[in-house]
Structures are given as structure tokens and as C-alpha cells.
Amino acid sequence: MNKEINERELVLGILLEVTKEGQKSHIVIRSVLEKYQYLDKRERAFITRVSEGTIERMLELDYIIDQFSKVKTNKMKPVILNILRSAVYQLKYMDNVPASAACNEAVKLAVKKGFGSLRGFVNGVLRNISRNLDGIPYPSKEEPLRYLSVVYSMPDWIVRQWLSDYGYETTEAILKSMYEEHPTTVRVNSGQTDREALKEKLKREGVEVKEHPLSEEALLISGYDYLGSLESFRDGDYQIQDVSSIEVAKCAGIKPGDYVIDVCAAPGGKALHAAQLLAGTGHVEARDLTEQKVELIRDNIARMGFANIEAVQMDATCFDTDSVERADVLLADLPCSGLGVLAKKTDLKYNITERQQEELVELQRQILGVVKSYVKPGGTLVYSTCTVNKKENEENAAWFAEASPDFALEFEKQTLPSRESDGFYLAKFKRIR
């Protein structure tokens, strides 16, 4: 590659943008790969793997560095800290990178970035870690919170909440699943094609494709560059949607001719599924807060080619008199802390706080309190989130049932994150009078 800027320097730039500027990692990585189009496949894969891996394992990497450095990570200059982090990631998790290369390249990069005086420090810390990789003193399992937080690089407050909600074994299973491979799940647009035909079409496009073990409507795809380059995607043969989220429209009991309102619909996964289940009848109103979000829904409607759905800009916290008792089915897939999709959104765990979670619980209650009157007597309300914790999920459903005697909880389901599925929660309510 062009030797003026090498792949480790690009990784450093990505890490600095994510950790210092608070940018989202997948966006920063994508824009670097777009800017440096001339990179070959191997270099692109290296940049993606080291950047994503370093961010994903950041708490563990900092813990390791702190075991071997007199200057602690919270006192280090961001450039040096991020050079060390990505080098330790290569040492610990990338067998195909020789230890000498990880150390030497880190030292060279520190010098190139104007930290020549720290050359000995960077070299010393990394050689020391490299020599002792197999004997790193991790926290003891006797301290489950600290142990799980360091080993799975998860902020304390999230581990504490999961331990309290689900116990040790389940918490560790959730944390482990974050590090398994997660191919993309797509829901087949059955109005237009079927699973067999779509499988063949995807294979012809060079995509690796498997049937989803948990859903007859879904396929697992991988090995593609980006979705927009696939004709099958542009043709609207499928929609990206996790199996857990496919359950929402499925469980809602949608019948031909129904009026469906989705109050938080962008980018449109569940609303489009509802439109598909209506098979050309009825109507879906897919709402979201901003025009920008509504545009995303419109793009997907156009791509999937449904005529029985429209996207509308509307704030779900504001009462809409025209909607009162209008909906046979109301979907309330509300903004949430997203703890069920941390495997896919690597940096979210460092950005979401317990305080924000509390605010989200309030927002969820506020929205539910407003939109419940849009449900017809006898109609259905499905509350869902892509998160994993009782406050936003079971406790909110219990609050809603208590505060709304005209609604009865029919069932609720918490799906925990796993290889095959995101973490997801849904509660189905019937309006009984």
C-alpha cells in the first residue's frame, strides 16, 4: 500500500475519531474504506478487524495495559493509548500477526505521530505484554462483576444490571454471544419471491446464504461487500430484519383489511412486514419523529413496492385526535437503550449510560400513555424494544397493565441475545373495552 499512510495509521485515526470525538465506529470505518478505495482486500480486512476488535475489547485491553505500565491508561495521551490498544489487540487476538510486527509497527507509528520520546515506553510496555500474554492476572471469579466486566469488556453498570435481572450464568451466556459471528438476517418479501428462489438468486450474486434455523421467513447472509450493490436487495426481495423482530407483526394477529399504526417505524422493518401480511389489503401508517427518518421508511417502501403503506412524520409523544380508536393493530417499537444489539453496534455499550436508560423508561411510558387510545376496542397493542433489562421491558409492561385497566396482557417474551438472534422484548396487549 501507499507507504505515506499505512493501515495501522488508518486504524489509529479511526480509534481517535471514535474514542475522542464520539463518532460511531461503523460510520467512521466505512468512510475510511470509501476514501482509501485503492486498498487491497487484505488491507481492508485488516483495518476493519483491528478497529472493530479494539473497540469491542477496549476495557479488557486497557486492563491488560494497566497491568504492565506504570503510567495508567487514564493518564495516557490518546494517541499513545490507542496505539497501545490496537497493538495489544493484535498480540492477543490475531495469531496471523507476528508479535514483532505488532510491537515494531506500534513504535514506528508513535515516532511518526511526534512521540519519539516515548519510543522506549511503547516498546517496553508491548514487549512486556507480549512475553507475558499467557499469564495475565485477570480478576478472580470470586468478584463476578469485575471479572465479567473485564473479560467481556462490558461497562460495570450493564453487567451489574444483568446479574441482578438474570443471574450469573445467563449474564455470562449473553456476554459470550457478543463475540460470536452474527451474519445478517433478512426477511423474505413473500409477496414477491419465496425463500428457495431468493436463496438461488443470492448465490448467483456471490452471497453466502443459509436458511435461518429459527424462522421459515428468514435467511442468513454474509460475504457481500455492501447491500446496495446487490440486485436482489435493490429489487426489494428482502428486508434486513432480525428473527426476534419478525415476531412482532407475526404475533399481532393482523387480518386482511386491518388498519395498522406503527408509531416509531423507521427504517420500517416491522411496518413493512405488517404491510406484507396484509397482502394488498388494509393500510399501514408508518410514523417517525423526523423527516429524515421518514425518508428512510419511504426509501424502503419504494424498494419493496407495497401500495398499502404510507410514511408520516409525527411525534409519538404528541396526542393525535384523528387517530383515536383508529387502529386494529398498534405497533409501539419504542426508542430504547439497545442492549440487545450490542454485538452489532460495537461502541454503543460505551456511549449509553444508566441515566439515559432511566430517561428512556420515562419516554417509553410517556409514548405508551399517549398512543394507547389509538387502539380500537378489541384491537391489539404490541410494545417492543431491542433491549435486555427488566426496567424497560417487563417492569414497563407491568406498569402499563396497571395504569391501563382497559388493556389485558396476553403474553410477553424476552429473547436473550444469541448467535441466531438479537436480544429483544415484546408484550402483546388486547384492548378489552
Ligand SMILES: C[S@@+](CC[C@H](N)C(=O)[O-])C[C@H]1O[C@@H](n2cnc3c(N)ncnc32)[C@H](O)[C@@H]1O
Ligand atoms: C427501535 S427504532 C424503530 C425500529 C422500527 N420499528 C423498525 O422495525 O425498523 C425507534 C424509532 O423511534 C423513533 N422515535 C424516537 N422518538 C420518537 C418520537 N417521539 N416519536 C416518534 N418516533 C420516535 C426513532 O427515530 C427510531 O426510528
